[in-house]
Amino acid sequence: MTPVAAPGVSGAVVLRRALRRQRGRVILGIALLCTHQAAEALIPVAIGVVIDRAVATGDVRALALSLGGLAALFTVLAFAYRTGARMAYAAVEHEAHAIRVEIARSALDPHGHRSGMRDGELLSVTASDAELSALVVRVAGLTAAALTAIVVAAVALVVVDVPLGLGVLIGVPLLVVALQRMAPLLTRRSTSQQEALAATTALAVDLVTGLRVLRGIGAQDHAARRYAGASRHALDVTLRAATTKGLHLGLTTMVNGLFLATVAGVAGWLALQGRLTIGELVAVVGLAQFIAEPVQTLGYCVQLFAMARASAGRVARVLGAAPVDRPGSAGPPAPASTRLALDSVRYAGLDDVSLRVGAGEILGVLAYDPSDAEALVTLLTGRVPRQDYGGTLHVDGVPADELHIDAVRATVLVEQHDVALFEGTLRANLSAGADLDDTALRAAVRAAAAQDVLAAHPHGFDRVLTERGANLSGGQRQRIGLARALVVDPPVLVLHNPTTAVDAVTEGLLAEGLASARGAGDRGTVLITTSPALLRVTHRVAVLDGGRIVAEGPHDHLLASDARYREEILR
Template identity: 85%
Template sequence: MIRPPVAAGETSGGVVLRRALRRQRGRVLAGTLLLCLHQVTEVLVPVAIGVIIDRAVATGDVPALLLSLAGLAALFTVLAFAYRTGARLAYAAVEREAHAVRVEIAGRALDPRGHRSGMRDGELLSVTASDAELSALVVRVAGLSAAAITAIVVAAVALLVVDVPLGLGVLVGVPLVVVALQRMAPLLTRRSASQQEALATTTALAVDLVSGLRVLRGIGAQDHAARRYAATSQQALGVTLRAATTKGLHAGLTTTVNGLFLAVVAGVAGWLALQGRLTIGELVAVVGLAQFIAEPVQTLGYCVQLFAMARGSAGRVARVLGAAPVVRPGTAGPPDPSPSRLVLDSVGYAGLDGFSLRVDAGEVLGVLAYDPSEAEALVALLSGRVPREDHRGTLYVDGVPAEDLHIDALRGAVLVEQHDVALFEGTLRDNLAAGADVDETVLRAAVRAAAAEDVLDAHPQGIDRQLTERGANLSGGQRQRIGLARALVADPPVLVLHNPTTAIDAVTEAYLADGLASARGTAGAHGTAGARSTVLISSSPALLRVTHRVAVIDRGRVVAEGSHEHLLASDARYREEVLR
């Protein structure tokens, strides 16, 4: 089972960013040192050129010129190596952190306890695909910022050596420029977060529409759905354009301020050269340094944008990773089998009120709810998706309260198979086995019991037939039967089936009912502790006829119990409900 990486409620955007730096500290430190070395060598290039002009070119000293050129070549070699290696480490750290965050989000999304992030599937997809990558940019920001600051400091020191007032002017001017540009950071963060949220909403809607495309076509609502998506996409476009405008304004201001700063420094240096306070080599070095300083200052401005994006996305990542679980299971291990495998004692939840029900070992129990919402409430309770504080009464699994069981123990004891089956891209064999090592004989027996042999026979690859995403190359009835076969392969102590034949024709449904009774009926073991039990929540007469007992739910309580034949003969409402 995949577990979340952090405890719920302990994650914030700042925690996500700090943890990224801590988790990638080795690569961040090595990459930052190399990038700082690259920037130092970049600063030394105009300084070296100025020295060569004064010491070799102006004096006509050929040996000094040759030695200087060799030194310049060595300087460029270090410069290139430092950048190549440092950038590689920095990008590797970003990608590794993004991968780690994506795995964590997947673990949180797949956590059987559920999560209270409030995000739809499409939004989770957007957070996984986009926000994870953007939040990891804080790793890159750390290296770039440190390298830019190093470059500015070394350049300022070099200018101080050439001329103290000029160096002091740079040391004072650059921080003022950076602080001024930083003033837009909060706005950039807000606009970036809004952009990511709008894109996530659009993605979520797209996922919903694609998932329900067949239904939309069936009711002729595809045009309305397209207009709705277009409106949502238009809103996302507006938010994106506002964010892009803000980023463009910030980039423009950064370039403008850099240009003005460069012009001032170059102008002052030229005036000092005219006054005789700077040599030709020093003038070249100063102009080169002034021109170079524009680059790290612009890099700092870029880092402001990156950090704003990272912080906005980190907040969305934190919303997922820090979401509290829906249910808080206990720690008890698998319970010992008992004569009563499931007992609901005076349960109150949703439409259920004082609801009590017993499922004996080896029993195939039918459940008919006149109100479908009460059946949904029962399924939610049995699947362990209802927090303990949200319902009254107690659900016992083999005599142990369900809330005392570890989530793995509860899921191992009770398997709920919904009628809306989820199949995955891959082969039929993979979907049936669900990751377990299962003998093909067992798989085929389950397929036969689920009346799904035609799904295998209709394709030359048989059980190795490839399924597309969500099993879209199967019909609704075929998907339901393959889902039922998968549940039979799992062979849980208690199997709960909710309307498992809504998309299956009557003839196939009858075959399926007989196969299910044969696979799960265990008629001779009825009442024997340890025998498997099955709960069929349905109004299908074909399914109800193979049950040992049927419990009828009306207004939140069991109002009648008996065999299917007895209830047909004695209860007019039951007869009307199942035979209509």
């Protein structure tokens, strides 16, 4: 999957795209909400007309018709609001879902991304910022409806009294512009709030993930104090944002009240002068009171838009992040006699490394420095951009950077010792979504010496694993991870220390099973390990020292002729 957004996406683009993507619901929602507000603005006018034309004159027929008209008006505004609000909320939820899907695609993109966010921050953007940025859809509907209400009310006031109506038409925009002056501050405070909450969430995810380690080294108290500090900072930032929002709301209410009092006072003075009838006075006072609501709504929309713009900027940071690498477009290569080849590769601590893995061969790699092993594994995972390493990495004779990422992943599988298992059944973890029978699964489990995981539970393959396989031991997780890799049976399998958490007897059984499963045919296997049992089943071993290949040959030969090699694996 590739992210929908391209590099260079901005917050403004995210907001505009939300409106464009939901334009059907937005347009219909705006039309209905504007109808509701227009009908609601006409209620005071209708009541004034009823007073002047029916109540004051005592005309029963006119009163009956007027009451029927009011009932029709209330029916229209009720239906319009119900349907329009439903459309507006549906647009928000659909857009929030679409943004969350895009963020997930970006996070899961095999090319990687350079957003610079930790897992917890991505979680916060997905859960919170996606929802807040989608509020721009609601802002559009509320703003249009509020402006419609103000325009209808002002026109009605102009009909009643031109100076009074013009005062409203001029005064309301001035109030909105004045209130808008706080929008940048609201945006900054909202951005700081979302960033602080995201950082706190990221820290919480990190601490929960490493809770066992923290308890093991007795650092849980320090971790708790660190989280408490981050939480206090998030609280302070949130309170500052809330204070700014409260100040903005208070100013909106105060200015709105003063404006309402001014309009009502002028209308009362005009009535005393005889320029307004009783019905017109009632209409003007009712309109003045009604105008308070859309003006308040416009102030609320300023806050909503500030939050939406702040969150859209964070969403854009994820969707617009440049990919880590840009591989080619070639499809899977045809199997070759040399399945994997490194030619004069230079990366991290690796210096001029050349390796060959032939079809049906198990190549062992012993790195005296663990950082060299890590560098080699990272390079083989395909996560290293082409410009970040020298030399050439060939897959079945084709440079890896010319292959499409899916072609590389279909050919080379890297299984690290830190195995990632998922919540679900053991069968689902082993098959990885493929429709496989128990025979194939049992063969892989047997080759990985993991029969005890099946035998230890009455449900067998239907045994439920908790998140990250926490209800398994470290050795069991490693062996299930290896079994999963053997089920996939990739053309090239790279294993990094697959037995660090298993005992010597199990390690020997696993080595035999691995040799039986991968030691023939046209498959290539790379074992990056210090385990004597695993190195013993390899066809040959390459020794890395100081980032260079310093020795190469069968394990028994190196064991007999190289004192450093013998010391390294037997210690």
